[in-house]
Amino acid sequence: MSLSMYGVSVPVYTRQLNNLLNILDKAEAYAAERKFDVAVLLASRLAPDMLPLTKQVQIATDHVKGSLSRLAGKPVPSWADEEVTLDDLRARIRKALALLAEVTPAEIDGSEERPITLKLGGHDIVQPGQAYLLGIAMPNFYFHVTTAYAILRHNGVPVGKRDFIGG
Amino acid sequence: MSLSMYGVSVPVYTRQLNNLLNILDKAEAYAAERKFDVAVLLASRLAPDMLPLTKQVQIATDHVKGSLSRLAGKPVPSWADEEVTLDDLRARIRKALALLAEVTPAEIDGSEERPITLKLGGHDIVQPGQAYLLGIAMPNFYFHVTTAYAILRHNGVPVGKRDFIGG
Numbered sequence: 001m002s003l004s005m006y007g008v009s010v011p012v013y014t015r016q017l018n019n020l021l022n023i024l025d026k027a028e029a030y031a032a033e034r035k036f037d038v039a040v041l042l043a044s045r046l047a048p049d050m051l052p053l054t055k056q057v058q059i060a061t062d063h064v065k066g067s068l069s070r071l072a073g074k075p076v077p078s079w080a081d082e083e084v085t086l087d088d089l090r091a092r093i094r095k096a097l098a099l100l101a102e103v104t105p106a107e108i109d110g111s112e113e114r115p116i117t118l119k120l121g122g123h124d125i126v127q128p129g130q131a132y133l134l135g136i137a138m139p140n141f142y143f144h145v146t147t148a149y150a151i152l153r154h155n156g157v158p159v160g161k162r163d164f165i166g167g
Numbered sequence: 168m169s170l171s172m173y174g175v176s177v178p179v180y181t182r183q184l185n186n187l188l189n190i191l192d193k194a195e196a197y198a199a200e201r202k203f204d205v206a207v208l209l210a211s212r213l214a215p216d217m218l219p220l221t222k223q224v225q226i227a228t229d230h231v232k233g234s235l236s237r238l239a240g241k242p243v244p245s246w247a248d249e250e251v252t253l254d255d256l257r258a259r260i261r262k263a264l265a266l267l268a269e270v271t272p273a274e275i276d277g278s279e280e281r282p283i284t285l286k287l288g289g290h291d292i293v294q295p296g297q298a299y300l301l302g303i304a305m306p307n308f309y310f311h312v313t314t315a316y317a318i319l320r321h322n323g324v325p326v327g328k329r330d331f332i333g334g
Contacts, residue, residue: 003175112170143328143332146313165303165306165310
């Protein structure tokens with residue numbers, strides 16, 4: 001099967017978000033075992049001027065809904081960043097997974113040259129769908145899911161790269 | 168232009184490795200300004216049982232040469248993991264960039280279904296080129312370049328996500 005805009009995005013996002021759910025389960029188990037509030041991990045950062053775990057998950061899912069909606073030529077749904085608990089975060093990831101399950105190849109395939117408009121610093125930046133997906137959405141998505149993993153690993157959660165790559 | 172195996176890999180690898188070179192320049196400048204040996208950063212890790220920066224760069228470049236060679240049906244070149252200094256690491260990244268500059272679309276386009284054999288735990292795992300690239304090579308590559316960034320950021324190097332995403 002030859003490559004498609006759907007094939008390079010939806011299965012990748014879906015796999016990584018499912019892996020992230022598994023990694024968060026391990027974070028919860030670790031906090032329970034060590035008897036600390038898992039909220040400590042949700043607020044953890046790798047540097048004082050870097051975003052905490054909760055925000056990493058919010059932004060990763062933003063790139064999922066943002067890229068698939070834009071490529072499909074649909075308005076991007078607005079999700080309030082109100083997650084507080086681990087269950088809230090899981091619900092947000094499941095919301096992104098539900099969106100991924102609804103997207104059809106017909107909606108986004110062929111969007112390689114579709115002009116995508118992003119607001120950056122008050123300016124409209126227009127670029128073709130392929131450049132946007134491969135140069136903005138995917139690297140941002142990978143950046144934030146990897147950073148979420150790294151925050152947990154740095155704080156002692158027993159996860160390994162196999163948890164990140166998944167099966 | 169519709170998606171191709173070349174288009175989803177070579178420009179992505181190239182962009183991220185150039186960004187990594189810029190990030191390493193900032194690490195060098197930071198070490199000089201704070202008067203410590205940049206080798207401290209090369210040996211830094213996010214967790215005691217996680218690999219240090221040097222190894223993150225080695226593995227990221229391994230996935231570049233590994234995936235492009237396998238998709239092209241060519242033997243994977245063997246690069247000794249002998250890098251010690253920052254200049255050694257830069258040379259390894261430039262070696263990967265030189266390989267990326269030599270790969271032609273004709274060599275890897277159409278490799279979506281080409282059977283790719285990987286040795287994992289002593290067993291041969293065979294999968295189609297597309298599944299290998301999108302499910303093994305790219306997530307591993309992104310994992311290691313993001314972790315390299317995260318190690319530096321965690322240690323105070325003034326880099327931001329813009330350095331990671333690049334222009």
